[in-house]
Amino acid sequence: MVFVDIFLPWFFFHTLLLVFFTFSYYNINMKVTLIPERCIACGLCQTYSELFDYHDNGIVRFYDNPVELQREIAETSDVLEAIKNCPTRALLKDPS
Ligand code: SF4
Numbered sequence: 001m002v003f004v005d006i007f008l009p010w011f012f013f014h015t016l017l018l019v020f021f022t023f024s025y026y027n028i029n030m031k032v033t034l035i036p037e038r039c040i041a042c043g044l045c046q047t048y049s050e051l052f053d054y055h056d057n058g059i060v061r062f063y064d065n066p067v068e069l070q071r072e073i074a075e076t077s078d079v080l081e082a083i084k085n086c087p088t089r090a091l092l093k094d095p096s
Helices: 002-026 044-048 077-085
Strands: 029-034 052-054 060-062 070-074 091-095
Touching: 029 060, 029 077, 044 052, 044 077, 077 091
Parallel strands: none
Antiparallel strands: 029 070, 029 091, 052 060
16 A cells, blocks of 8 residues: 555656656757847857858858848757857847
């Protein structure tokens, strides 16, 4: 009876927590915001991540969409490095 009264609820709760944290770990997203007014067209961000590309005048944009200024993506180290190393903070990361 002790098994049913104590162990089974503990086991199910524990399993539920494991499933929740596993899904949380693999679904970490972030919101990346471009601020073209701050961009000085140094070209650094693309050396870190292919997410970024440039207009003809060198101002940052997303590689596949020239008008979009914000997007939610999976958090990756290359994008984080690009954001961290932007000298004018023209790239921002917001938790989503
Ligand atoms: S690193 Fe920053 S300033 Fe340089 S091109 Fe990219 S967004 Fe513009």
